[in-house]
Amino acid sequence: MSIHRITVVGAGYVGLTTGACLASFGHRVVCADVDAGKIARLRAGKVDILEAGLPELVAAGLAAGTLAFEVGAAAAVQDAEAVFLCVPTPMAADGTADLSAVASVAAELGALLPAGCVVVNKSTVPVGTAEWVRRLLGRDDVAVVSNPEFLREGSAVHDFLHPDRIVVGSADEPAARRIAELYSPLRAPVVCTNAASAELIKYAANCFLAVKLSYVNAVAELCETFGAEIDAVTAGMGHDPRIGQAFLRPGPGWGGPCLPKDASALLRLAEGRGVRFDLLQAAVDDNARQSRRVVRRLADELGKPLDGARIGLLGLAFKPGTNDLRGSPALQVAELLADAGAEVVAHDPAVHRELPRITVVGDAYLAVKEVDAVLLVTEWPQFRELDWPAVADLMDGGLVFDARNHLDPAVLERSGLRWRGIGRQAAA
Numbered sequence: 333m334s335i336h337r338i339t340v341v342g343a344g345y346v347g348l349t350t351g352a353c354l355a356s357f358g359h360r361v362v363c364a365d366v367d368a369g370k371i372a373r374l375r376a377g378k379v380d381i382l383e384a385g386l387p388e389l390v391a392a393g394l395a396a397g398t399l400a401f402e403v404g405a406a407a408a409v410q411d412a413e414a415v416f417l418c419v420p421t422p423m424a425a426d427g428t429a430d431l432s433a434v435a436s437v438a439a440e441l442g443a444l445l446p447a448g449c450v451v452v453n454k455s456t457v458p459v460g461t462a463e464w465v466r467r468l469l470g471r472d473d474v475a476v477v478s479n480p481e482f483l484r485e486g487s488a489v490h491d492f493l494h495p496d497r498i499v500v501g502s503a504d505e506p507a508a509r510r511i512a513e514l515y516s517p518l519r520a521p522v523v524c525t526n527a528a529s530a531e532l533i534k535y536a537a538n539c540f541l542a543v544k545l546s547y548v549n550a551v552a553e554l555c556e557t558f559g560a561e562i563d564a565v566t567a568g569m570g571h572d573p574r575i576g577q578a579f580l581r582p583g584p585g586w587g588g589p590c591l592p593k594d595a596s597a598l599l600r601l602a603e604g605r606g607v608r609f610d611l612l613q614a615a616v617d618d619n620a621r622q623s624r625r626v627v628r629r630l631a632d633e634l635g636k637p638l639d640g641a642r643i644g645l646l647g648l649a650f651k652p653g654t655n656d657l658r659g660s661p662a663l664q665v666a667e668l669l670a671d672a673g674a675e676v677v678a679h680d681p682a683v684h685r686e687l688p689r690i691t692v693v694g695d696a697y698l699a700v701k702e703v704d705a706v707l708l709v710t711e712w713p714q715f716r717e718l719d720w721p722a723v724a725d726l727m728d729g730g731l732v733f734d735a736r737n738h739l740d741p742a743v744l745e746r747s748g749l750r751w752r753g754i755g756r757q758a759a760a
């Protein structure tokens with residue numbers, strides 16, 4: 333029996349993208365959220381988050397009548413055949429995943445779900461959560477399927493529509509297959525397994541990426557000491573298909589709303605089972621050092637104390653293409669600079685709100701005015717296109733520390749600026 337009537341609970345990056353994309357396949361989708369203001373804006377076609385193609389998909393779904401929005405999950409499940417849980421699972425104070433939103437939705441929906449409905453865990457949740465949700469629902473006639481999501485922010489719609497794989501896991505294999513069938517228009521490989529494996533796949537994948545980044549950041553540090561060039565080193569490594577070119581760019585540390593909390597959650601899960609995962613712990617520890625290393629190098633290159641220095645920060649979002657500040661390494665760097673007594677003036681093309689301890693300005697040229705050094709922390713394409721001779725005129729000092737190796741060193745040097753990167757030698 334194919335599924336056509338879908339409810340999505342949680343209309344954020346994952347939920348709204350899932351809902352709008354499934355509606356575009358012709359299914360009838362209702363997205364529910366506890367945020368009444370967000371639902372009112374979505375009903376008017378207004379999307380709060382910065383995701384290419386998402387406003388268009390929402391508008392198309394609303395116009396076709398395939399996509400609707402409700403306040404609260406209870407109002408959205410009357411005739412649902414599948415209910416996707418896309419609520420937040422942030423890091424709790426003890427480093428585990430906070431499952432309170434999942435628990436409250438499961439408790440709320442237990443008595444309301446139609447018989448034969450499938451509950452789908454799309455939130456990133458610890459191993460064992462599918463079974464736990466099944467018990468909370470208290471229903472023998474409702475299956476629970478784990479279906480983790482792998483989309484990246486900034487390219488959420490593209491990633492959802494072009495997945496590398498679909499993962500479904502459940503004790504109820506026919507239910508898992510019915511969920512996998514929803515993705516059949518995407519022609520992606522399907523991994524159908526038990527719930528524990530599906531849940532672990534998500535953490536294992538994100539944490540593998542985190543380890544890869546800590547590794548490459550350490551190799552970049554080696555490059556600095558040996559006179560090697562990290563771009564050449566990673567290109568040379570990446571031609572080996574067992575390594576691959578992706579996810580090898582060094583930076584000020586890995587961050588965002590997912591990798592840090594998922595690494596922490598997997599470490600706590602391992603600890604709970606008495607399994608030592610020293611490799612992952614080292615990746616997390618090295619990552620915490622990386623932002624400190626960037627600030628220390630900036631101070632060394634500056635040749636004067638950070639206390640009282642004025643630093644122009646280019647970028648605030650955790651990566652380009654998003655306005656998400658959750659877990660942003662740029663903010664960690666800004667905090668460290670402020671701790672050291674520096675005055676931080678920052679610009680990000682997508683972030684226009686006030687932030688503590690930083691002056692946020694609406695123009696990159698304002699951010700570099702009269703600064704002792706510029707520190708680039710988010711690789712927005714716009715920053716490459718700046719008029720660098722004009723930047724040199726505006727700055728008091730001449731140092732540009734490019735913590736993403738994003739700028740063209742030759743352009744900067746020609747502009748009379750001193751470029752420094754990560755894992756790279758100074759331009760000749």
Ligand SMILES: NC(=O)c1ccc[n+]([C@@H]2O[C@H](COP(=O)([O-])OP(=O)(O)OC[C@H]3O[C@@H](n4cnc5c(N)ncnc54)[C@H](O)[C@@H]3O)[C@@H](O)[C@H]2O)c1
Pocket residue numbers: 341342343344345346347364365366367370404405418419420421433436437454455456457481482483484485589590
């Ligand atoms: N952001 C990503 O790139 C991404 C990718 C893959 C997986 N994930 C995982 O997906 C989950 C959701 O992440 P997100 O980034 O979409 O979160 P988000 O914060 O963007 O959105 C979550 C939404 O759920 C709503 N919500 C909270 N409690 C609710 C409740 N009880 N009932 C209904 N709605 C409720 C919030 O108001 C919010 O709109 C997390 O587990 C995350 O780890 C995120």
Ligand SMILES: O=c1ccn([C@@H]2O[C@H](COP(=O)(O)OP(=O)(O)O[C@H]3O[C@H](CO)[C@@H](O)[C@H](O)[C@H]3O)[C@@H](O)[C@H]2O)c(=O)[nH]1
Pocket residue numbers: 456481482483484485486538541545578579580581582583584585586587588589590591650651661
């Ligand atoms: O070569 C690289 C690639 C990434 N990063 C950094 O790594 C972090 C994470 O980047 P990315 O993975 O692109 O962002 P997310 O949108 O958080 O996506 C990750 O987290 C999601 C939520 O779980 C998963 O669905 C995705 O598959 C996974 O890539 C950011 O700080 C990036 O700047 C680097 O420093 N160098």
